[in-house]
Structures are given as structure tokens and as C-alpha cells.
Amino acid sequence: MTRRLFSAAPGAVIGVTMLLLALAPHVSAAENAPTAPGDHEEMLQFGGMARSFIVHVPSGFDPHRKTPVVIMLHGRGGSGARVENQTGWDALADRENFLAVFPDATPQSPDQPPNFRTNPRQWNWSSGNGGGAGKQVDDVGFIAALIDLLESSYGADPARVYVTGFSNGGSISWVLGAELTSRIAAIAPVSGELWSKPLKLTGAMPTLFIIGTADPLNPLAGGSATSPWGNAQNHAPVEDTLSGWRDALGCTGEPRTVRDSGGLHDVLWNKCAHGEFEYVTVEGQGHVWPGAQVALPHIFGNSTNLLDATSTIWTFFKAHPKHE
Structure with missing residues (x-):
């Protein structure tokens, strides 16, 4: 395993590669590439902070070929490592041969250790203005710099x-789709509402949005919901x-029903100026x-096995590379 510190400049390593010999003394330098x-x-290193992330390199990776990448953003209080374990993106990346990346958001108090209840990590979806960490953090800029690094x-x-x-990672996905349209081929927010409106797109951004009908923290009909941190927040209806x-996509007309069975209701707007919306x-x-098979407090509601969101999203992504 390697741990490196990069600067925001594409490809510039400002720290040395450290072999974690205490954990794996038998690993060679070649295996740590x-x-x-x-x-x-x-x-x-970005915005005055060292931002952490995990890159899962698939078993069939060929360094001489360009490889797709999926960036998975955790919810409030989570972490990249936890969401990797919960969603199965790493195992799917091995089967489908893409890079799976799991960045960490910053805690509300960045100078203190993260803690789910007292100092949760959370994404700032407004490019440094509200909605995220207590310290004004430019997470849109961070993801742009991360994409630079992954490409280089x-x-x-x-x-x-x-x-x-x-959740919170879904909410910033909408903003990233709008502000980084030239860098991102498609987005797939899950259980995260679009707080920042209006957003304007300058190019295509095919989108898949998934949410549960019994989501107690983002109720479909809107209204007040109490978070795991005890604060009540008023939510607009999901229709908003x-x-x-x-x-933002410039969609017109009524959606086409793709599926309405097995507990899944799937509709598609495909008459859009900037990419289809499912x-x-x-x-x-x-x-x-x-x-995901995870044990969570009752405040999060039930988990079902009606849909494998990870494989569903990857199928959508594969069908939507960016076209120049």
C-alpha cells in the first residue's frame, strides 16, 4: 500500500512515497506502484488542507490505456472508506475494469478529528458558501483538482x-454536474436533493436520480425531517x-415509463437539450x-433488496461517455 501527498498542480507529488512496512513488510516497491x-x-493538498481519498485500481488495470473512473461521494458523517465497504463499487470496478474513487469530505470543524455525531464530515455544495463544513471549503474546486490528478x-x-x-454526497453531485460540465460525463445522485437552484448547464449532463419512497430524511412530499444530529430541517418536495x-437540462414533454413493477418506478425524460434524465x-x-446491506439506526428507515444501485448506476454510466 502507498500513501502519497500531491499538490493541486496536476501530477505533482510534494511528499515522498511511504511504504507502510509495519503493515506489510513483505511488499516490494514494484508492488507499491x-x-x-x-x-x-x-x-x-488543496485549499490549505490535505484532502484524503482512496483510489481503487481494478485487477485488470492497464496503465497504457485510458480507464473510466467513478467518483463516489459519501453522505454526511460518512467517509470514503466506509462508503466503499457499503456500496460494493470496488468489487464492481474489478469486474468491469474502471477506477473507483472515494474522497473524504471535511469535518464541520476541520481542525478536530471527524466524528459521526459530534464532528461529521460533510460536503459543501456551494463552492465555499454555506451548506457544508463550518470552515468555508471549496469542494467543487477540490473535485476538479482530484479529476486533474486522476487523469495525470x-x-x-x-x-x-x-x-x-x-445523501449529502448526492446533493453536491447536482452542483458538480452543473459547475464541472466540461469535466464530468454523467452524474447519479442518490437520496440527495437539489438545494442549489437555479443551476445552468453549458453542455450535456445525462443524469440518473434514485430515491426511496419511504426516505424519512428526504421525504418525497417534502416537509420537516429530523436528522441523526437532532436538528429539524424543512425539505421541499422531491418534485422541486x-x-x-x-x-437545467432543458427537458420538454412528459416522461416515458421505463419500468413500473417489482417495487421500482422508473421514468425517463429524453427530450432534453443537455442529456436525458432518468x-x-x-x-x-x-x-x-x-x-447495501448495512445496519443503521431506525431514523434512516428500511433497506430493501429491490434494486442494486451500484450496478444500475454503472450500466447508466457506461451508456453515457462524453462526446466532444
């Missing part, structure tokens, strides 16, 4: 960079998210990544 299969814990140091294909996220993003609801699903 960044293109070796498995997880690589990395740091990126891991051979990520600029035409196949995809972003998905859950849908209409706001349809406006919307899936999962019957009885709470505020949990669909298909």
Missing part, C-alpha cells in the same frame, strides 16, 4: 469521468428537485443506499 491493483490511500497520475479517461453520491434539474423510486426504501 500507484497502478498496482487494490486500494491506494492518497492525499491532495492514474490514466483516467477524460471522456469517462462519472460522479455519484449519497426534478423540476429544477429538468429546467428518475427511479424504490418502494419502501429508506435513507439507505439501495442494495
